[in-house]
Amino acid sequence: MIKAIPNLKLFLLLIFLSLVIFLADSVHFMDFFKRGAFYLTNPISFGLYSTNQQIKRQFNFIFEARRAARENKALKEQMGDLLSENAGLRKKLAETEALVAQEQYLDPRIYNLIPARPIGLSRNLRIDKGESSNIKIGQVVVFKDNFIGKVIEISAQAANVRLLSDPDSKVAAFSQGLSGKARGVLSGQFGTDFLFDKILHEEQIKAGDLVYSEGTEGYLPRGLILGKVKEVMERENEIFKQAKVEPVFSLRDLDLVFVIGES
Numbered sequence: 001m002i003k004a005i006p007n008l009k010l011f012l013l014l015i016f017l018s019l020v021i022f023l024a025d026s027v028h029f030m031d032f033f034k035r036g037a038f039y040l041t042n043p044i045s046f047g048l049y050s051t052n053q054q055i056k057r058q059f060n061f062i063f064e065a066r067r068a069a070r071e072n073k074a075l076k077e078q079m080g081d082l083l084s085e086n087a088g089l090r091k092k093l094a095e096t097e098a099l100v101a102q103e104q105y106l107d108p109r110i111y112n113l114i115p116a117r118p119i120g121l122s123r124n125l126r127i128d129k130g131e132s133s134n135i136k137i138g139q140v141v142v143f144k145d146n147f148i149g150k151v152i153e154i155s156a157q158a159a160n161v162r163l164l165s166d167p168d169s170k171v172a173a174f175s176q177g178l179s180g181k182a183r184g185v186l187s188g189q190f191g192t193d194f195l196f197d198k199i200l201h202e203e204q205i206k207a208g209d210l211v212y213s214e215g216t217e218g219y220l221p222r223g224l225i226l227g228k229v230k231e232v233m234e235r236e237n238e239i240f241k242q243a244k245v246e247p248v249f250s251l252r253d254l255d256l257v258f259v260i261g262e263s
Helices: 004-026 031-102
Strands: 112-116 118-121 124-127 140-143 146-154 159-163 170-177 180-188 194-200 210-213 225-233 240-246 257-261
Touching (some): 031 112, 124 257, 170 225, 180 240
Parallel strands (some): 146 225
Antiparallel strands (some): 112 257, 118 124, 140 257, 170 180, 180 194
16 A cells, blocks of 8 residues: 555656646647647658658669569570571571472472581591481482482481592583583582592593593482583593583582482
8 A cells, every 4th residue: 555655646646747737738739839749740751751761762673673673584485485486487497498499400300309417528528418318328419409418327316428528429421511521520628629530531531521420320310410620631551531610609608408308
């Protein structure tokens, strides 16, 4: 009971002060103090409000930046897909145009032309088509009306083509020019030139004449261009004369070749 008395006094004192303040405010006696408190606390309130707005803006910026980054990533992925699709369409268009151009030289009603892309060039030409595309050993590879070589090795997805420049390559051939025709055998040599051999001295051949396939091998169509005569070499004591033959184009410039498949 003794301890409760001070608490009761404090309670009554607070009630009394509350009544005094209420009465003072009712007669506008507290306006001066209220204005003073307003002027003192207003800068603090404004500062807190400004800080709150800045924090909101920073969080909004972070959220927007993250969203923009996600959208940018999505756009880049879409752009990559579109570029890939565009490249694929261009590739198919180029193959279609090349096939249409190729069919002007070899009749598609007679020859089954399989397009292939060169993927390597050393002693042999490597192409991106193999057994899965029905490529077989011994098949001829052409570009327009030019003979490129013969398939000698295959895997499921690729094949190696022996070129005319290979020393193991030998093709029955004939040259044709304004002065006449000459027959012989075109052999490969290490380097870019070929050797046109076994030409009779009485047969006419000059530099600039085109050399064509004779077609006697069975696998090779007649009349495919093998190269162009670069130099004629005649020796009086020899039974035959020879000629150096050069390619009419560079294999490195080819984006597409054609394999003559089974009909």
